[in-house]
Amino acid sequence: MIKLSLFKALNNFDLDINLELESFNVLGVYGPSGSGKSTLLRCISGLESAKNVYVNNQPVHELPSDKRGITLQLQSCPLFPHLDVAGNLAFTQKHCGNKQTSLTLEYVVKTLELQDLLNRDVQSLSGGERQRVVFARTLLAGQKFIMLDEPFSALDWSLRFKTLTKLSEFAVKFNIKFIIVSHSLKELLFCCDTLIQLDKGKVINQGASAHVAKAIYANDRQTPLSLINYDVVKFDEDYGLYQLQLQQSEQPLFVLPALVDSSNKLIIESEQMSFSALKPEQTTHSNVLKSVLTQAELINNKWQLTLNVDGQTLYCLASRRVWDKNDFKVGDVLYTTISNLE
Numbered sequence: 001m002i003k004l005s006l007f008k009a010l011n012n013f014d015l016d017i018n019l020e021l022e023s024f025n026v027l028g029v030y031g032p033s034g035s036g037k038s039t040l041l042r043c044i045s046g047l048e049s050a051k052n053v054y055v056n057n058q059p060v061h062e063l064p065s066d067k068r069g070i071t072l073q074l075q076s077c078p079l080f081p082h083l084d085v086a087g088n089l090a091f092t093q094k095h096c097g098n099k100q101t102s103l104t105l106e107y108v109v110k111t112l113e114l115q116d117l118l119n120r121d122v123q124s125l126s127g128g129e130r131q132r133v134v135f136a137r138t139l140l141a142g143q144k145f146i147m148l149d150e151p152f153s154a155l156d157w158s159l160r161f162k163t164l165t166k167l168s169e170f171a172v173k174f175n176i177k178f179i180i181v182s183h184s185l186k187e188l189l190f191c192c193d194t195l196i197q198l199d200k201g202k203v204i205n206q207g208a209s210a211h212v213a214k215a216i217y218a219n220d221r222q223t224p225l226s227l228i229n230y231d232v233v234k235f236d237e238d239y240g241l242y243q244l245q246l247q248q249s250e251q252p253l254f255v256l257p258a259l260v261d262s263s264n265k266l267i268i269e270s271e272q273m274s275f276s277a278l279k280p281e282q283t284t285h286s287n288v289l290k291s292v293l294t295q296a297e298l299i300n301n302k303w304q305l306t307l308n309v310d311g312q313t314l315y316c317l318a319s320r321r322v323w324d325k326n327d328f329k330v331g332d333v334l335y336t337t338i339s340n341l342e
Contacts, residue, residue, distance in 0.1 A: 001024065002021045016202055017040065021194065025172065026180065026194070032183060038181060070143060073151055096142055101176065108139050114132060117129060148180045186269075190267055192209050194208060231245055253341060288337050293332045296323075302317050
């Protein structure tokens with residue numbers, strides 16, 4: 001799918017990457033600001049000079065720009081100021097040639113829920129609204145290889161997760177390959193099946209998202225995040241909460257509507273979790289999951305615990321004092337309390 005070998009001298013370091021990825025739906029490029037993420041996208045697209053870049057076995061730099069089948073959405077993508085939102089989208093739909101997808105303006109607008117924005121002057125859009133419109137325009141260019149540079153940074157997390165869910169649906173339904181650049185691992189872990197991690201112009205980790213994330217956590221690069229898959233059971237109108245359950249053990253979770261979408265995923269931060277060897281009784285927390293301790297590592301003066309819940313991995317943190325005061329061992333059953341879900 002992607003094969004590249006490139007070297008480019010930058011101001012503070014050299015972008016020096018050899019990369020070959022055969023298969024992915026949504027690829028995330030993670031790293032701190034200034035690590036070479038945006039330049040990598042520009043090299044793949046052909047905006048920056050680079051040799052030995054192949055997409056779908058085609059040498060990108062030997063092809064005219066309209067024959068590459070690639071759309072690059074930069075961080076700053078201006079809209080036409082003299083057209084309203086509908087006009088901007090219609091212009092792209094009409095004038096972009098060599099389309100590879102059957103996406104229509106009506107379908108994109110409905111899927112991304114942009115109906116209320118169509119008659120708006122683009123100057124009146126908020127940052128988040130503008131990003132959603134620009135993404136819709138990118139889709140309507142009709143290419144099957146789309147690269148996005150920090151595309152949803154202005155959206156709140158609820159709307160960001162909803163938009164990322166739709167992006168994943170576009171990838172599967174229309175066979176579009178996405179590459180997303182972000183400095184937010186939370187965003188990438190939610191939607192990407194594959195991750196590469198850049199640091200000072202070099203790929204230091206690549207592979208399945210969960211494996212790369214684990215390597216990042218082990219090197220204290222990021223506060224651990226956990227991804228939980230669930231089934232929706234019902235909506236409790238009296239309390240305004242969804243009752244969810246884990247897919248194998250059927251353990252319940254009670255969650256606010258803003259945290260539930262069609263992806264059936266929850267991202268949990270380690271700070272939201274605590275654990276105990278005893279099942280909490282008469283507690284104010286209703287979201288308690290039975291788990292098994294599978295690993296414990298001392299990282300940067302804190303214990304990082306890996307827990308198995310329903311075949312899924314949760315990451316908790318404990319201070320050295322808490323760890324030393326308890327006699328936890330790998331294989332122990334622990335009860336994990338998750339806060340801030342309801």
